[in-house]
Amino acid sequence: MGVDEMAHKERPTEEVTPGEIAALSDSVIITQLSRLVSWGRQYSFFLYPFITACCGMEFMSVAGPRYDIDRFGAALPRFSPRQADLMMVVGTISHKQAPILVKVYNQMAEPKWVFAYGSCTVSGGMYNNYATVQGIDTLVPVDVYVPGCPPRPEMVLDGLIMLQQKVAREPNINMTRGVSPLGEADDRKIIG
Amino acid sequence: MGAMEMNEEKRRGQGASDSEVLARTKAVLGPMGVMIHTHSQHGDDTLVAHAEDVLKVMEFLRDDKSLKFDMMMDLTVVDYLGAEEVHPYLKPMNARFEVVYHLYSVEKNHRIRVKVPLPEDSPYVDSVTGIWVGADWFEREAWDLYGVMFRGHPNLKRILLYEDFVGHPLRKDYGKMKRQPLIGPVN
Numbered sequence: 001m002g003v004d005e006m007a008h009k010e011r012p013t014e015e016v017t018p019g020e021i022a023a024l025s026d027s028v029i030i031t032q033l034s035r036l037v038s039w040g041r042q043y044s045f046f047l048y049p050f051i052t053a054c055c056g057m058e059f060m061s062v063a064g065p066r067y068d069i070d071r072f073g074a075a076l077p078r079f080s081p082r083q084a085d086l087m088m089v090v091g092t093i094s095h096k097q098a099p100i101l102v103k104v105y106n107q108m109a110e111p112k113w114v115f116a117y118g119s120c121t122v123s124g125g126m127y128n129n130y131a132t133v134q135g136i137d138t139l140v141p142v143d144v145y146v147p148g149c150p151p152r153p154e155m156v157l158d159g160l161i162m163l164q165q166k167v168a169r170e171p172n173i174n175m176t177r178g179v180s181p182l183g184e185a186d187d188r189k190i191i192g
Numbered sequence: 193m194g195a196m197e198m199n200e201e202k203r204r205g206q207g208a209s210d211s212e213v214l215a216r217t218k219a220v221l222g223p224m225g226v227m228i229h230t231h232s233q234h235g236d237d238t239l240v241a242h243a244e245d246v247l248k249v250m251e252f253l254r255d256d257k258s259l260k261f262d263m264m265m266d267l268t269v270v271d272y273l274g275a276e277e278v279h280p281y282l283k284p285m286n287a288r289f290e291v292v293y294h295l296y297s298v299e300k301n302h303r304i305r306v307k308v309p310l311p312e313d314s315p316y317v318d319s320v321t322g323i324w325v326g327a328d329w330f331e332r333e334a335w336d337l338y339g340v341m342f343r344g345h346p347n348l349k350r351i352l353l354y355e356d357f358v359g360h361p362l363r364k365d366y367g368k369m370k371r372q373p374l375i376g377p378v379n
Contacts (some may be wrong), residue, residue: 096372098374130366130370130372133376
């Protein structure tokens with residue numbers, strides 16, 4: 001008699017005791033793999049802080065102990081785009097800076113998300129001139145827009161929670177964004 | 193002259209005698225024929241000089257024992273396109289730009305403003321980097337944004353904008369909506 005048959009004989013599935021059911025319900029979760037992966041992702045963002053201007057001061061406030069994005073699992077800044085999955089674009093992006101932003105975005109590993117922090121990244125803000133990009137969504141796809149000049153920390157936390165909900169709902173965990181719609185940034189133009 | 197008018201003139205710094213700085217400057221530079229105009233308003237002494245004499249003027253202001261302007265605080269440019277009548281001396285010289293220098297003497301604690309009118313077709317002026325090293329980046333910025341050329345500058349290239357940029361965006365005739373992005377749509 002094999003081991004399986006023995007087990008079957010001694011413990012028929014129909015005869016699980018109420019005590020065993022209680023124990024199982026305390027220790028087993030039935031879910032989908034994609035949900036589990038998304039759940040893990042939404043609470044462990046690794047930020048790439050692309051900080052160029054005054055919103056950076058406000059970002060420090062959000063990241064610091066008073067507002068503390070660590071409470072939402074998004075505390076750890078990575079200063080290599082290879083190790084990051086959430087690009088926080090904080091501050092005005094000039095046309096001179098734009099190829100660098102695109103290049104950093106392209107260097108990030110999948111999956112990746114983009115957070116537009118402050119009016120300038122959302123739309124160019126109060127700058128509509130020869131120097132300023134009119135919203136970073138003209139360069140890279142954006143997941144969350146948080147306007148404000150600068151945004152209140154509560155708005156940023158709200159945006160972060162919205163991003164978490166978006167990540168949780170993502171139907172395809174293997175989704176890739178690939179390079180920016182504008183393609184690879186031209187190295188020569190960055191160096192000048 | 194009524195009391196009110198006198199007060200008004202006093203407030204504007206006109207009618208009163210020149211400050212020591214301006215008196216000394218006029219006494220030396222006047223006979224050299226390098227000055228176009230001087231005035232003193234709200235206590236700010238201003239000297240307008242010919243572009244071709246700018247090195248002579250600046251060297252005097254730095255080296256003179258009673259002036260000692262050892263620090264160049266600021267260098268910028270004004271574009272008077274369409275507003276040349278603001279200063280009576282601009283139109284006769286066919287001048288469009290004015291390079292503005294703000295000088296300060298650390299030892300004497302006094303200041304002077306030097307302005308140099310430049311015509312549109314040849315906006316050239318001698319670089320003062322040989323007199324104040326700190327003028328280097330100011331002159332690059334003035335070249336970058338206004339297209340004023342500084343003769344003798346060691347490295348006159350764009351400082352704020354990118355090398356591929358065409359034109360000088362703070363000129364009054366640079367289109368308000370003109371855009372030239374390096375990447376992405378023209379927005």
